[in-house]
Amino acid sequence: xxxxxxxxxxxxxxxxxxxxxxxxxxxxxxxxxxxxxxxxxxxxxxxxxxxxxxxxxxxxxxxxxxxxxxxxxxxxxxxxxxxxxxxxxxxxxxxxxxxxxxxxxxxxxxxxxxxxxxxxxxxxxxxxxxxxxxxxxxxxxxxxxxxxxxxxxxxxxxxxxx
Numbered sequence: 001x002x003x004x005x006x007x008x009x010x011x012x013x014x015x016x017x018x019x020x021x022x023x024x025x026x027x028x029x030x031x032x033x034x035x036x037x038x039x040x041x042x043x044x045x046x047x048x049x050x051x052x053x054x055x056x057x058x059x060x061x062x063x064x065x066x067x068x069x070x071x072x073x074x075x076x077x078x079x080x081x082x083x084x085x086x087x088x089x090x091x092x093x094x095x096x097x098x099x100x101x102x103x104x105x106x107x108x109x110x111x112x113x114x115x116x117x118x119x120x121x122x123x124x125x126x127x128x129x130x131x132x133x134x135x136x137x138x139x140x141x142x143x144x145x146x147x148x149x150x151x152x153x154x155x156x157x158x159x160x161x162x
Contacts, residue, residue, distance in 0.1 A: 013132040089127035
């Protein structure tokens, strides 16, 4: 494979991950993570969701996604600042997740209140015979600065979240 082809394949794997989350497709999300090889030789997968403790091991990581999907009626990711680097059989993707999500709908409504969140994420992929698989996902919330706190405008041009 050429370096450009590797980068494109990693970009596709990264996009596929977020699309599977948006659809709530647990099987597809599971298929995107490195498998356990059964002999303890495979590196353990890890995940840090915003505000959660570090999770380690395929079972623990996949349970977290099942829990998130069971409690999220709607989620959409708008990825920005996506950067991909590949070295041998490992790839690093950094991006900003602009997330729009909603919980259960109130009586008489089709959708619950929507909430926006800005998160920076790092996704580490490993090349396998079945394509690029997630090895680690780490996401941290972005805390917006206000004019009063730092004397400058925050990411929203000085607007503060309500």
